[in-house]
Amino acid sequence: MQQQRYSIFSLVANALSGHRDWRPAWRDIDRPKERYEIVIVGGGGHGLATAYYLAKEHGLTDVAVLEKSWIGSGNAGRNTTIIRSNYLLPGNIPFYEWSMKLWEGLEQDFNYNAMVSQRGVLNLCHSDAQRDAFARRGNAMRLHGVDAELLDREGVRAIAPFLNFDDARFPITGGLLQRRGGTARHDAVVWGYARGADARGVDIVQNCEVTGFLMEGGRVAGVETTKGTIRAAKVGLAVAGNTSRVAAMAGLRLPIESHVLQAFVSEGVKPLIPGVITFGAGHFYISQSDKGGLVFGGDIDGYNSYAQRGNLPVVEDVCEGGMALMPMIGRLRILRSWGGIMDMSMDGSPIIDKTPLDGLYLNAGWCYGGFKATPASGWCFAHLLARNEPHPAAAAYRLDRFATGHLIDEKGQGAQPNLH
């Protein structure tokens, strides 16, 4: 199937023919081949980005992405779409900044409108100590060439005058702003990578669940699936919240817990919130979608689960956070809420590494911050799969760091998933 290039000219041409000539964005592969060079398990953003960069950057096109449901049915289609690179630790900053740079050129790169909108991410602080911590974070970012601005109260007020500055239990003392941060349309990111990978020959196989691993001579030689056995020289896992379950099929026990994270969207209102705002004294963050709905969320539910739905105590907690920060939110009606399964690593940072099993590679531990990482995660995982060595930007994301003590504890909170 010859793929169409999207442009103003193709739009006009198709408008003239009544929009009857658009072709499917990617092929629907019902029967996978019996063997591929590389099989990626998981058709979320990370799996598809990995396939895309394997084909585009490394010329490896004998690749299949196996998805148990439809692509983007996991966290890729459930997140609150925030992208940013405001990290503190040396293991993290170069990776997330690389991801931000890839976001900045992504739509041109894969010829798809992902609605990347750099409308700014503002983290609010509520005490002198928190402002000092933000100053340190901002300095670390700037030392790595990342944009960061420390705002005082008036600086914050100029951006978001509707916040509850004084009458709250946690008055706002300032904020850390990353103007290049913002949002991107999550589904479009999945579709853009799928389309780009498919165009280069990658097979995207939906409704194909991996149910086991084919082991030969102590190494992984393929996967068992609901569509039969598929052999592969290399298998890459990118199954986010299902990581521990899928890895267990290969006999691996990983430093990962699965937890539910919920999100909410309100009815549409006129433009109100200029960018992304996070509440520094509670777990609450909010932005406004292009359709006008306020998109917000908070903490994980706090118990281990593989269910894509949460419970009412966190709904109450998130709404309390919203009311504390911007009391006017109480007049809005919530349209929808949903949940996704987080692969919480024990230090809050991801893993992109080989596993102890030859032929099996791991991309996991994204906690609730993996959407922003999608481009760099795909880029670095593709590098690892193609060359058998870590990409420099992801060199710290080793699986054995939990044994060797080289943790990347961005928040300094220890092994507590609900605090990362």
Ligand SMILES: Cc1cc2nc3c(=O)[nH]c(=O)nc-3n(C[C@H](O)[C@H](O)[C@H](O)COP(=O)(O)OP(=O)(O)OC[C@H]3O[C@@H](n4cnc5c(N)ncnc54)[C@H](O)[C@@H]3O)c2cc1C
């Ligand atoms: C409510 C919520 C809000 C979030 N907000 C943000 C945010 O604002 N910013 C941010 O950066 N991050 C955010 N995240 C986190 C982010 O969405 C994830 O870290 C990221 O999407 C994970 O990578 P992925 O896209 O590849 O995962 P997924 O989309 O979950 O992909 C994994 C895929 O693997 C498939 N799979 C699982 N088991 C198997 C199997 N056995 N065989 C075949 N396929 C299988 C699943 O069906 C799924 O499609 C949020 C997450 C949630 C749930």
